Amino acid sequence: MSTTLLLIQTLNGLQLGVLLFLIAAGLTLVFGVMDFINLAHGVQYMLGAYFLAAFAAATGSFALGLVLALGAALLCGVVLERLVLRHLYGRDHLDQVLATFGIILFLNEAVRALWGSAPLHVDIPEAMSGAVRLMPGLLYPFYRLVLIGAGLGVALLLYVLVAHTRIGMRVRAGASDAAMVSALGVNVGRLFTLVFGFGAMLAGFAGALAAPILSVEPGMGDNILILAFVVVVIGGIGSVRGAFVAALLVGLVDTLGRSFSTSLMRLAMDSSAAAQAGPALASMLVYVLMALVLAVRPRGLFPARAG
Amino acid sequence: MSASARHSLLPLLIGAGFVLVPLITGGDVYAVNLAIRIMCLAIAAIGLDLILGYGRLVSFGHAAFFGAGAYAVGILSTHGFTSAPLLIGAAILAGAALALPIGAVSLRTRGVYFIMITLAFGQMLFFTATSLSAYGGDDGLSLPARATFLGTDPFGSPLSFHYVVLALLALVYLGGRVLVASRFGRVLRAGGEDERRVIAAGFPITAYRLVAFVIAGGIAGLAGGLYAEFTEFVSPAYLSWQRSGEFIVMVVLGGTGSLHGAVLGAAGVVLLEEWLAEFTEHWRLIFGPLLVLAALAGRDGLARLLGRGKP
Structure with missing residues (x-):
C-alpha cells in the first residue's frame, strides 16, 4: 500500500467521520438530555439532502439552496418534536421506538412518492469543483476538503456553544440530570425543543453537504443512522466531545479497514481466501471496535450522565 | 369471562383459525401461502416476546x-x-x-x-x-x-x-x-x-x-x-434492521408478554400490509402514521381491543 493511497483514504475517513459527527452530535444530545431514542434522526439527514437537491435546483444556487435546506430541516425537526415526540418524553423506550420507526416508514415513503425511487443527482458547486494538489502525485477533490473543513468548523462552533455559553451550560446540565435542571427553574420543554430542532438541523446539514458526493435516495439515512448509533455508544451518551472523538475514530476505522483489510489478510492467507474474508472483516470492524470499547467501558469513552 | 379463561381460550381460537385456513379457503394457494408467511414470522415474534415482553429488554x-x-x-x-x-x-x-x-x-x-x-x-x-x-x-x-x-x-x-x-x-x-x-x-x-x-x-x-x-x-x-x-x-x-423493527411492531401491537399476542401481531401486521398495499404502492404512508398513533395512544392497543385480561 502506497503512502498516497493511505493519505487519500485517511482524508476519506475524516470526511465520513465529520459527517458522522454532525449526525451523532444531535443524536447524543437528544439521548442524553431527554433520554429519548430517536430512530428518525437518520431521515432528518435524508431530508437535508433532498431539501438541498430541491432548493438548489429551484434557485439555481448551491449556497442559497443550502440556507433554505437548513431552514427547512430545522422547521421539520421542530414540527416533529411539537407534533409527536414531545408526547413521548418520559414514556417507555418501546413507545419511542414504535413511534419513530413509524416516522421513518412514513418519511422514507413520502420522499419516494414525491421524488421517486431513482437517486437524485446534485452538482458540486462551480466554485468548489476540481481537485487540489496536496503534494506531488496527490490530487484530492476540493469539495471534499471543503466538506471536512465545514464539518470541523461546525464542531468547533458547537464546542464553544456547549462549553462556553449559558444555553450550552443548561444543555450539559440537562444531559447530566434533567429532573434537577427542571427543579431549578429552567424551562425544560423549551430546552428540549431547542436541542431537538438544532440536532435535526445539524443532521440536515450533513445530508446537504453529502448530497453532491453521495447518491440522494430514499432510505439513505437508515444505514448512516446505525453508524451514528455506534458513534454515540462509543463516545458515551450525551457527550458532544465523545461523539467527536468517536465519529473520527469510526470514520477512519471503517474507511481504512475497507481499503486495506484485503491486503492485510493476504499476509495471513492465500489471496482468494483473503478476497473473501477481507470485505467481510472490514464491514464488521466498527462493530468489533464498539464491542471492545463496551467491554472495557460499558458507558462509552466520555459518559455524561451523572450517577 | 375470567381473565384466565380468556388466556387459554384466545390461543385455542387462534390455533383453530390456522387449522381451518386451508379448509375454509378450499386450499387457495394465495391464502395458504399468506398463512404460512404469518406463522413463520409469528414464530420469530414469539421468540422476541420472551425477551421483550417478559424480560423487558428491547432487542432491535x-x-x-x-x-x-x-x-x-x-x-x-x-x-x-x-x-x-x-x-x-x-x-x-x-x-x-x-x-x-x-x-x-x-x-x-x-x-x-x-x-x-x-x-x-x-x-x-x-x-x-x-x-x-x-x-x-x-x-x-x-x-x-x-x-x-x-x-x-x-x-x-x-x-x-x-x-x-x-x-x-x-x-x-x-x-x-x-x-x-x-x-x-x-x-x-x-x-x-x-x-x-x-x-x-x-x-x-x-x-x-x-x-x-x-x-x-x-x-x-x-x-x-x-x-x-x-x-x-x-x-x-432478511437481516435488515427494518425487519427487526417489524418484529418489534408485531410484538408490541399484539400486546407484549402474552406470547399469543405476538402471533396476533404478526397476523395483524402482515394482513394490514397486504390490505393497504391493495390501495396504493405507497402503503407505508398510512402504516407509518398508524404506528405513531398506536405509540401515542399507548401500547397494547390491539390486545386491549380484544380484551386481554391483565393479571
Whole structure:
C-alpha cells in the first residue's frame, strides 16, 4: 500500500467521520438530555439532502439552496418534536421506538412518492469543483476538503456553544440530570425543543453537504443512522466531545479497514481466501471496535450522565 | 369471562383459525401461502416476546438471528444437504450460536444503550451477509431444492407446508408457555419489573437474561430456516434492521408478554400490509402514521381491543 493511497483514504475517513459527527452530535444530545431514542434522526439527514437537491435546483444556487435546506430541516425537526415526540418524553423506550420507526416508514415513503425511487443527482458547486494538489502525485477533490473543513468548523462552533455559553451550560446540565435542571427553574420543554430542532438541523446539514458526493435516495439515512448509533455508544451518551472523538475514530476505522483489510489478510492467507474474508472483516470492524470499547467501558469513552 | 379463561381460550381460537385456513379457503394457494408467511414470522415474534415482553429488554437485532437461520438453510442446501431435521436443526443452532456472544456483550448495558447495541450488531451481521460473495452477496441465494424427510416432501405442497409450520408454531408456543410459567420465567419477568430486587434476592439476572436471549435467538433461527424453505430464497434483506423493527411492531401491537399476542401481531401486521398495499404502492404512508398513533395512544392497543385480561 502506497503512502498516497493511505493519505487519500485517511482524508476519506475524516470526511465520513465529520459527517458522522454532525449526525451523532444531535443524536447524543437528544439521548442524553431527554433520554429519548430517536430512530428518525437518520431521515432528518435524508431530508437535508433532498431539501438541498430541491432548493438548489429551484434557485439555481448551491449556497442559497443550502440556507433554505437548513431552514427547512430545522422547521421539520421542530414540527416533529411539537407534533409527536414531545408526547413521548418520559414514556417507555418501546413507545419511542414504535413511534419513530413509524416516522421513518412514513418519511422514507413520502420522499419516494414525491421524488421517486431513482437517486437524485446534485452538482458540486462551480466554485468548489476540481481537485487540489496536496503534494506531488496527490490530487484530492476540493469539495471534499471543503466538506471536512465545514464539518470541523461546525464542531468547533458547537464546542464553544456547549462549553462556553449559558444555553450550552443548561444543555450539559440537562444531559447530566434533567429532573434537577427542571427543579431549578429552567424551562425544560423549551430546552428540549431547542436541542431537538438544532440536532435535526445539524443532521440536515450533513445530508446537504453529502448530497453532491453521495447518491440522494430514499432510505439513505437508515444505514448512516446505525453508524451514528455506534458513534454515540462509543463516545458515551450525551457527550458532544465523545461523539467527536468517536465519529473520527469510526470514520477512519471503517474507511481504512475497507481499503486495506484485503491486503492485510493476504499476509495471513492465500489471496482468494483473503478476497473473501477481507470485505467481510472490514464491514464488521466498527462493530468489533464498539464491542471492545463496551467491554472495557460499558458507558462509552466520555459518559455524561451523572450517577 | 375470567381473565384466565380468556388466556387459554384466545390461543385455542387462534390455533383453530390456522387449522381451518386451508379448509375454509378450499386450499387457495394465495391464502395458504399468506398463512404460512404469518406463522413463520409469528414464530420469530414469539421468540422476541420472551425477551421483550417478559424480560423487558428491547432487542432491535432480532432479524439477525432470523436471517442466520435462513442462511444456515440456504448455505447447507447449496452444498447438497436436503434432510429437513438437519437443516432446521442447523437453523436453530445458527440463531442460538450467534445470540450467545451478541447477548453476552449487549446485556452488559441497559436502556437505550441496549437498543442501539443490538441494532448495531444486527447491522453488522447484515453487512456480513452482503459480503458473503460465495453465497450470492447482495443478490442473495436461491435454494436448489426443498428439504425432504425420510423420503417424503414436507415442504413440497402449500398444504403440507402449512400444517408442518403450524405444528412447529404450536410447539414453540407451548414451549414458551411452559418456560414463562416456570421458575426461570418468573425470575426473567421479575428482572424486567425490578432488577435491583431480583439481584438482591440472589439471582444472577444477567445469566437468566442471556439464556432467554439465546433461546429467543434459536427460535428466530427456526423461523428464518422455515421462511427460507418457504420462499426458496435467502437474501441479506432478511437481516435488515427494518425487519427487526417489524418484529418489534408485531410484538408490541399484539400486546407484549402474552406470547399469543405476538402471533396476533404478526397476523395483524402482515394482513394490514397486504390490505393497504391493495390501495396504493405507497402503503407505508398510512402504516407509518398508524404506528405513531398506536405509540401515542399507548401500547397494547390491539390486545386491549380484544380484551386481554391483565393479571
